[in-house]
Amino acid sequence: MPTQPLPLRPGADRPCDTAPVLSGRLLVGGPALMPRFGDDVWNIGVAGFAGNRYASEFLIDFKSLGHPVRREAAREFLFWRLNTRPGRGPLPSISTVAAEWWNLRCFFRFLDTEHEGLRLDAVTQPTLDSYLAHCRSDGLLPSSLRHRLQVLSRLHFAAQSVVTDALVINPWNGRPLTRVIGVEPTRKHENETPRIPPNVIGPLVQAALFYIRTAAKDIINARAELTELEASVEDIHGLSLDRLEHYLHGLADEGRGVPVVDGVGRQVHLAGAPAYTYVMRKSGAGRGIAGGVYDERIDRALELLGPEPGGMDTPIAPHPQTGLLWRDRFSPAAVPHEERLLRTACYILIAYLSGMRDSEVKELRDGCHFTERSADGVVVRHKVRSQLVKGGRGTAESWVVIGPVAEAIDVLRQLPHRDALFSRPVTRDRYSTITANRMNENLNKFRAHCTRIGFHVPDVDGEPWNLTTRQFRRTVAWHIAHRPYGTVAGMIQYKHLSVAMFEGYAGTSASGFRAEVAAEEAMARLADIVERYEDFKAGVRSSAPGSTRIDNEFARVREELQDFPGRVVDERRLHAMLRTSANTLHVGTLNDCYYQPETALCRTVGGTDQPMLNNCRPDRCGNSTITPRHRNGWESARGDTERALAFVGLSDLQRTALREHLDDVTKVIEGIDRAND
Structure with missing residues (x-):
């Protein structure tokens, strides 16, 4: 590999050293913070707006690349990335470019260690295949592996702007990285982030509320006590056995034990041992462990009074569920530990x-x-x-x-x-x-x-x-x-x-x-319509006026897909055919509404894409279907009506209205049973 960058290719323009790196981006600070092309270190975090990241993640230190050719190629590539819009889209985010800086260094490190410092313009497809195998050996997940390889495609796209050393070859001849890696492409708009199960999120939120409403006051008071103690240490000069004796006698008078290490933090191996430093500082007898007669006096007091984990004075509140104290007394090490839990x-x-x-x-x-x-x-x-x-x-x-x-x-x-x-x-x-x-x-x-x-x-x-x-x-x-x-x-x-x-x-x-909620609702409706289609294939039929329309729709889909026993159908095609019906599905307790404005009884004028649920007439509307899964709701309605009829003092009109409603509910239940005999 040459010791100096090659001359620029004919017609190529290298940005001048004073060219601003983040032109057109809103900066957190003033213009003086703008990194320049010729700087050895670019702090692109001045346009990052990411309080959840380390500031060091946005520092691009070109000196970390040992060879000048590598440094110049990286500088030119990252300048191109920061200032080039992909198609009609926005400029890449600062976080994206910071991640690409890391992935670029990984590729350079591979070339330097496995291929004797091979230049980018000499890279061949077998070299890239060996890099893919190298990344696989690191145990990366498919998503991480794809991100690691994306920088290669972008290096090729930037070849005309990276004038020092460019990746000329088109990686894998432009094939999608999902195929190169060997994974199925993610369906558009599908969210792969897992949902926290209900039996996890429930107690997790309850515990968080406990910390906010019960533990927080104790933790905040303990921090105030610890701050006061740390300030008082500055006023301690020399040693005082009298102060130590006075403190230990005070513990005895209050019926308390001698503070011992509670095993929080780095002192786990000392759990149960006397907290010598804390006792000396709390009593004002000294700034730290004094040894000799001081340690002997603390040990003797421990034998007489017994241990008290933690030892700080802050009172502890009772746990609302048990009535017992929610923890032992705080120790100095426990305060930042509990603060971390409270922040979480x-x-x-x-x-x-x-x-x-x-x-x-x-x-x-x-x-x-x-x-x-x-x-x-x-x-x-x-x-x-x-x-x-x-x-x-x-x-x-x-x-x-x-x-x-x-x-x-x-x-x-x-x-x-x-x-x-x-x-x-x-x-x-x-x-x-x-x-x-x-x-x-x-x-x-x-x-x-x-x-x-x-x-x-x-x-x-x-x-x-x-x-x-x-x-x-x-x-x-x-x-x-x-x-x-x-x-x-x-x-x-x-x-x-x-x-x-x-x-x-x-x-x-x-x-x-x-939009995320709307996407989840669409997925839920599709899952519901697929489940109802499977019920239809199993012989489950719906009642109510809208049943014929949806049953005919299911029959059409089944016929077109030839979805009969012993035959496997394309799941994606099935979902595509049912998605139209899913878009109009509104799931309810007493019925499901396949909404069409022109046949909706809940509307008297006009029509929109949403039903008026308060005006629903599930047993009469042409959009309504009632299946056996709704039977429990109707049984509950019948029971409520029968109990209402048992009230003494109902007027004749009220009793007549309730009897008519009971007849309607009973007919619906009988219709469900007839449809599925």
Whole structure:
């Protein structure tokens, strides 16, 4: 490999060293922060708008590439990526380019170690095949493997702009990477993020609410006590046995034990041993372990008084379920441990009950929560301000949220933080943000911790459920679409949640949450129509006026697909043929409505694409179908009517109306039975 970059190809233009790298992008700071083409380090994070990422992830350090040819080729490629729109789409996000910088270095490292520093313009298809095998040997998942290889295609697209050393060959002759890797392409608009199972999200939210409403006050008070103790240490000079004796006598008078290490943090191996440093500092006898007569006095007191795990003074609240204290007294090491759990609990409530993205949750800052009254002055709405983050672009917007989200934000405000509520102060840096990867780790630690505080989270298929930040938005969208009247954590209604989230910005197209719910509803309707088609094939028939139309539709589909016993049909084709019917399906307790405005009894004038459910006449409408799955609902209606008829004091008109309704309900039940004899 040559020791210096080759001369530019004829007609190629290299950007000048002073050319701005992020032209046309909104910067977080002033223009002085704009990186220039000739800089050895580009901080593209000044246009990143991603509070859920480490700042170092957006630093592109060309000096990390040992060879000047590699440095120049990477510089030219990344400049092209940051300033070139793919087709008619927007510029690639800062996060995307930062990830490509990592993937580019991986490819360069492979060429340097496995192919003796081969230049890009000398790469052949066998070289790329060997790189694919090399990446497979790392055990990457198909999605990660595809992202690792995408940079190769983009290097080829940028060949005319990378003047120092370009990838001339078209990787795999332009074949889609899904075929190269050997996986089925993802169906368009299909969300692959797993949903958190109901038996996991229920106790998880309950535990988070417990931390917000019960544990938070104790943790905040413990932090205040610890801060006061740390400040008082500065005033301790020398050693004082009298102060130690006074402190130990005070413990005896209060009926307390001697503080011992509680096993939290790095001192697990010392659990149960006297907390010598804490006792010395708390008593004012010294700044740390003194040894000798001081340790002997503490040991003797431990024998007389017994141990007290933790040893701090902050009172502990009773657990609302048991009436017992929810934990032992705090130790200095336990305070940051519990703060981390409390921040995670706040994250769970905010992410799940607001529908905000991970990056948007972590952009919450001081003063983000406010309230507004409705126009009539009756309803108080909770709102939060944050950055709408999508594609690396930040826009200030607001979300309507419910009470528990506001409570979580208020707790975060009282925890040690910088401007961003999810950033905690550290001694070595201005602040340290809980990043996406760290939050995933914290979420799973919180899930494991739930059982210890009385909220058991069961395993799924024999394994603990692996939580990630992406799952909360997907899960709440699914629950709102599939179980609009269900509950979570015992008290929170999904219907109430959906109304609040749709009322404000979170339901608009820019946030995308309403679109996600709509996509989930479409998938639910398709699943329902497929299930009803399978029932039709099994001989289940519906009653009510609309049954003929849908049964004829199912018969047509079955005939066209030749979907008879012993024959396997194309599932995608079946779904495509049933999707039209699914688009008009509205599932109900007493019937299913295959809505058509022209035959809808619920409307008297005009027509739209939605039925008026309050005016539904399920036993008479031409859009209605009633199947055996609805029988329980009708049986319940018959029982309610019979109990109402038993009331004493009904007027003749009321009794007549109830008898007529009972006759109608009975006819529906008999119709269900006749259709499926």
